[in-house]
Amino acid sequence: MRPDRSVLKGGRRLIKTLSRVLYEVVEHHVSVDVAFKRACRSACADSLEEREELYRLARKLVSDYIKLTCVVGRKKPYGALVRVWLKGIHNLLEEMPPWCRLSYPEWYYRKLTELLGREEAEKVMRAMEDRVWWLRINTLRGSVEYVLRELEREGVEFEVDKHFHYLVRIVRSPKPVRLLQPVKEFKAVPQDKASVAVVEALNPSEDDLIVDMASAPGLKTSLIMALTENKAKVVAADISWRRMLNEVALLKKLGVDLSRVYLTLTDSSSLNLRARADKVLLDAPCSNSGAVSKDPGVKVHLTQSKIRYYAGIQRALLRKAIELGELVTYSTCSIMPEEGELVTASVRNVVRFRRVFSWASPGYGIVDFSNEVMRFFPHKHATEAFYLAVLEVR
Numbered sequence: 001m002r003p004d005r006s007v008l009k010g011g012r013r014l015i016k017t018l019s020r021v022l023y024e025v026v027e028h029h030v031s032v033d034v035a036f037k038r039a040c041r042s043a044c045a046d047s048l049e050e051r052e053e054l055y056r057l058a059r060k061l062v063s064d065y066i067k068l069t070c071v072v073g074r075k076k077p078y079g080a081l082v083r084v085w086l087k088g089i090h091n092l093l094e095e096m097p098p099w100c101r102l103s104y105p106e107w108y109y110r111k112l113t114e115l116l117g118r119e120e121a122e123k124v125m126r127a128m129e130d131r132v133w134w135l136r137i138n139t140l141r142g143s144v145e146y147v148l149r150e151l152e153r154e155g156v157e158f159e160v161d162k163h164f165h166y167l168v169r170i171v172r173s174p175k176p177v178r179l180l181q182p183v184k185e186f187k188a189v190p191q192d193k194a195s196v197a198v199v200e201a202l203n204p205s206e207d208d209l210i211v212d213m214a215s216a217p218g219l220k221t222s223l224i225m226a227l228t229e230n231k232a233k234v235v236a237a238d239i240s241w242r243r244m245l246n247e248v249a250l251l252k253k254l255g256v257d258l259s260r261v262y263l264t265l266t267d268s269s270s271l272n273l274r275a276r277a278d279k280v281l282l283d284a285p286c287s288n289s290g291a292v293s294k295d296p297g298v299k300v301h302l303t304q305s306k307i308r309y310y311a312g313i314q315r316a317l318l319r320k321a322i323e324l325g326e327l328v329t330y331s332t333c334s335i336m337p338e339e340g341e342l343v344t345a346s347v348r349n350v351v352r353f354r355r356v357f358s359w360a361s362p363g364y365g366i367v368d369f370s371n372e373v374m375r376f377f378p379h380k381h382a383t384e385a386f387y388l389a390v391l392e393v394r
């Protein structure tokens with residue numbers, strides 16, 4: 001991908017910004033978005049157009065990092081790596097192992113290939129290069145029809161989703177999604193379809209007491225409240241006070257009735273409630289191995305030990321979830337079975353499964369209940385890679 005020279009100015013500034021992005025992602029393990037904000041703190045662009053082009057390049061550079069290091073090694077200074085990348089030299093080598101060609105860690109490539117077969121695994125990895133934007137219309141702030149008309153007036157081309165009528169996939173937008181008027185006014189929220197499906201799987205209703213065990217920044221809690229017209233009661237827990245502060249701010253902006261949301265700062269693996277909840281949503285902390293399309297930096301800093309670490313936390317949270325309520329959804333934005341099927345296996349003797357979406361893919365065939373749990377994939381469902389199990393506690 002060559003930069004659009006008509007938009008970008010200043011070769012030195014371009015290299016300096018991109019090198020800083022790479023440095024932040026590789027050394028500090030931050031997402032591309034955070035790295036880009038840090039790199040662009042001092043003026044990195046003269047116009048919004050130039051900034052957007054720079055951001056697009058930063059994403060692509062980070063996405064190509066593994067491929068780049070396959071060609072020139074890891075020892076080169078970041079500026080030199082960026083210069084090689086801008087010249088497109090990394091694309092000239094024909095003989096490369098497939099994980100280098102696709103720019104994924106070797107272990108990630110091998111694992112996915114084992115699970116899905118080579119052809120399908122490569123399709124998934126290619127599909128994760130492009131971000132699909134989904135917008136959920138926030139019915140607490142406006143009707144679906146009204147907000148869709150506003151989007152049309154702004155020149156946005158979109159498709160209404162065939163499963164969830166308040167969800168649209170952006171086909172073309174005249175400006176970055178975050179700058180669209182309905183998004184700025186919180187009448188529409190960027191939210192991946194798989195994330196919406198997790199809440200729909202819980203089928204929230206007005207009389208429910210629902211526990212959201214890992215709730216920040218509150219996207220799923222706010223959808224629960226939108227689906228029940230602010231009538232459900234939600235215990236929204238999270239371990240991070242910083243993320244919880246963001247959650248409070250977001251829920252307010254989205255029009256959630258905070259008198260019905262009990263925000264609880266806690267480690268949910270030791271959460272206790274006086275009453276048994278009707279439903280429990282466990283959208284567990286995970287390695288993000290399925291969220292490459294949102295943050296290509298995941299490919300750079302994902303490790304197998306990170307996956308094992310989060311799998312341990314998920315097991316503890318899931319054990320607690322089935323103590324807390326009658327019906328549990330357990331989800332992760334991970335493509336790895338260690339953060340999905342294998343965690344679910346640890347409670348299988350005390351639950352019944354519900355496969356609520358026939359359009360979702362089954363789980364990996366490494367467990368005997370694979371047909372009863374669900375997976376979402378970017379190449380099939382235009383979503384992040386997600387795992388979802390709906391568990392009825394026996």
Ligand SMILES: C[S@@+](CC[C@H](N)C(=O)[O-])C[C@H]1O[C@@H](n2cnc3c(N)ncnc32)[C@H](O)[C@@H]1O
Pocket residue numbers: 195213214215216217218219220221237238239240243266267268269283284285286313
């Ligand atoms: C995937 S995010 C949740 C996203 C959220 N459900 C939403 O839709 O906006 C996982 C969250 O789990 C929280 N977390 C991690 N460990 C936790 C624990 N032991 N107890 C409660 N929350 C935890 C993190 O702080 C993070 O906010």
